[in-house]
Amino acid sequence: MSETKKSILLSIGLLFVFIIIGELITGDGARNKQNMTEYEKLMGMGETQAHVPGPIEVFKLAVKELSNPFYDNGPNDKGIGTQLFFSILRVMAGYFLSVIIAIPIGFLIGMSPLFYKALQPYIQILKPISPLAWMPLALFVIKDSIMSSIFVIFICSIWPMLINTAFGVMSVKKDFLNVGKTLEMSNVKMAFTIILPAALPTIFTGLRISMGISWLVIVAAEMLVGGTGIGYYVWNEWNNLDLASVVFSILMIGIVGMFLDSMISFISKYFNYQE
Amino acid sequence: MTDNFLKVKNISKSYPSKDGKSFVTIYENVNFSIEKGEFICLIGHSGCGKSTILNNLAGLDLVSGGSIKMLNEEVKKTSLDRGVIFQNHSILPWLTVLKNVTMAIACRFKDMSKADIESRAIYFLKMVNLEDHIYKKPSELSGGMKQRVGIARAFAIEPSLLLMDEPFGALDALTRGKLQDKLVEICDKTKQTTFMITHDIDEAILLSDKILLMSDGPEARVAEMVIVDIPKPRNRAEIVNHPAYYVVRNYLVDFLVNQSSKISKKLKEGTLSDSDFPIEVDPLKLKYDLENNIINP
Numbered sequence: 001m002s003e004t005k006k007s008i009l010l011s012i013g014l015l016f017v018f019i020i021i022g023e024l025i026t027g028d029g030a031r032n033k034q035n036m037t038e039y040e041k042l043m044g045m046g047e048t049q050a051h052v053p054g055p056i057e058v059f060k061l062a063v064k065e066l067s068n069p070f071y072d073n074g075p076n077d078k079g080i081g082t083q084l085f086f087s088i089l090r091v092m093a094g095y096f097l098s099v100i101i102a103i104p105i106g107f108l109i110g111m112s113p114l115f116y117k118a119l120q121p122y123i124q125i126l127k128p129i130s131p132l133a134w135m136p137l138a139l140f141v142i143k144d145s146i147m148s149s150i151f152v153i154f155i156c157s158i159w160p161m162l163i164n165t166a167f168g169v170m171s172v173k174k175d176f177l178n179v180g181k182t183l184e185m186s187n188v189k190m191a192f193t194i195i196l197p198a199a200l201p202t203i204f205t206g207l208r209i210s211m212g213i214s215w216l217v218i219v220a221a222e223m224l225v226g227g228t229g230i231g232y233y234v235w236n237e238w239n240n241l242d243l244a245s246v247v248f249s250i251l252m253i254g255i256v257g258m259f260l261d262s263m264i265s266f267i268s269k270y271f272n273y274q275e
Numbered sequence: 276m277t278d279n280f281l282k283v284k285n286i287s288k289s290y291p292s293k294d295g296k297s298f299v300t301i302y303e304n305v306n307f308s309i310e311k312g313e314f315i316c317l318i319g320h321s322g323c324g325k326s327t328i329l330n331n332l333a334g335l336d337l338v339s340g341g342s343i344k345m346l347n348e349e350v351k352k353t354s355l356d357r358g359v360i361f362q363n364h365s366i367l368p369w370l371t372v373l374k375n376v377t378m379a380i381a382c383r384f385k386d387m388s389k390a391d392i393e394s395r396a397i398y399f400l401k402m403v404n405l406e407d408h409i410y411k412k413p414s415e416l417s418g419g420m421k422q423r424v425g426i427a428r429a430f431a432i433e434p435s436l437l438l439m440d441e442p443f444g445a446l447d448a449l450t451r452g453k454l455q456d457k458l459v460e461i462c463d464k465t466k467q468t469t470f471m472i473t474h475d476i477d478e479a480i481l482l483s484d485k486i487l488l489m490s491d492g493p494e495a496r497v498a499e500m501v502i503v504d505i506p507k508p509r510n511r512a513e514i515v516n517h518p519a520y521y522v523v524r525n526y527l528v529d530f531l532v533n534q535s536s537k538i539s540k541k542l543k544e545g546t547l548s549d550s551d552f553p554i555e556v557d558p559l560k561l562k563y564d565l566e567n568n569i570i571n572p
Contacts, residue, residue, distance in 0.1 A: 175365040178335055182333060275413075
């Protein structure tokens with residue numbers, strides 16, 4: 001058996017182990033399954049204690065949610081697809097905004113030691129600030145919760161891009177630059193035909209890190225600003241004490257995050273080169 | 276006196292030492308000239324400043340003093356008239372073999388059509404026997420093949436002067452031999468004016484009209500200019516039978532092993548003076564003269 005086949009089998013085996021353990025350690029909400037009278041239901045006399053949902057319960061919910069993911073029954077009841085769509089939209093908006101700004105500035109920093117030294121202290125101070133710390137200021141200045149969450153994504157994804165672009169540009173091999181010089185390339189031509197392709201793999205590393213951080217931060221940001229989005233959805237279901245939905249949305253956050261990451265790494269394959 | 280194709284006059288290179296108080300001189304008082312169609316090799320020990328001289332000639336790095344004039348024009352920056360083949364091939368790894376060459380041609384011949392650029396690139400890639408590999412990426416090629424791409428790229432832009440920095444230094448002996456043959460063949464055909472740095476004495480004798488010998492650094496000098504009086508076209512198998520071959524070879528080995536380290540001492544003692552450099556030597560004639568007591572050692 002090949003290594004890949006073995007690994008797939010092992011993965012599936014582990015999945016079953018997790019499901020079995022999950023079923024064993026979680027309650028099944030037995031009280032909810034009993035036939036309750038109309039009165040009991042109205043009085044909320046189901047379970048006295050909420051329970052962590054087992055894998056099967058979550059799976060049933062997932063099937064139900066995913067079979068109709070884009071419904072919209074008002075602000076408090078939207079499909080998981082709708083919520084994820086809003087979150088992805090915000091991440092994309094903030095992310096592309098920072099691509100537009102970080103890559104040119106990163107280029108400038110990488111090409112000019114003067115700018116590198118001048119901007120270094122600002123980058124070092126701004127970089128470690130938790131993106132959510134910007135939220136109050138953003139809300140006050142922008143006066144719009146959606147735009148504020150986009151700003152938070154922008155501010156958290158800009159640093160890895162900026163630093164990786166600058167680093168990639170700085171570490172372009174001198175030999176490659178010499179090739180350009182001996183071919184009498186102008187600075188602009190050099191930037192696009194030598195420096196950019198040489199630095200692209202490093203730039204893409206930055207893009208990938210940024211995408212990961214953006215997806216981490218959007219959940220937290222939406223918990224704060226509310227309204228729509230997967231972060232809001234998680235918090236809302238917590239307030240509803242619907243733990244099956246909470247577990248389900250946690251899984252969905254993971255799956256979408258994996259998808260976003262593999263998207264970037266798929267694109268980056270076209271720009272990677274081997275020496 | 277006619278003007279030389281390339282005239283190097285009194286050049287020196289120094290840079291501030293780490294504490295910034297003094298200067299370290301890599302080489303100084305270097306004089307030589309290259310005529311059109313000549314093949315010149317520069318030999319010297321590692322670290323004596325050979326590559327620095329080549330970078331100065333290319334315009335990648337500027338001299339601290341003196342002047343380098345090509346066709347009466349001061350070398351101040353890089354130029355497409357001076358092609359460079361780098362030691363580590365410097366093929367751009369994200370481009371295919373063909374694109375690496377077409378990119379260079381497009382820089383040199385700005386009005387050439389795309390089809391012409393491509394056919395020119397293929398012509399020069401054929402010259403180095405890479406016609407079957409033009410759509411490959413450099414990572415799929417062996418070291419020798421990469422270096423051949425570098426050679427094709429340099430010849431394709433038809434530089435007036437070709438500069439080579441130990442082009443075969445990183446290759447195994449067999450590949451090196453094959454590429455040397457290729458280079459002999461191409462240079463015979465194109466009459467390319469070439470300045471080459473090498474560590475390999477046999478390579479230098481096979482290819483050069485004149486060999487410049489550099490003394491040890493710091494404060495290195497181009498001390499001697501050895502004439503290789505063996506008719507061209509040459510051939511690796513037959514050149515060893517020429518009477519001049521071993522005479523020149525022994526002379527070069529003697530210089531590198533015994534003489535090159537003593538030159539700075541002799542300069543201090545005053546037994547040699549900078550105005551003598553480079554001393555022109557024809558080892559075969561020297562041997563004849565010595566054997567017949569025309570001069571005393």
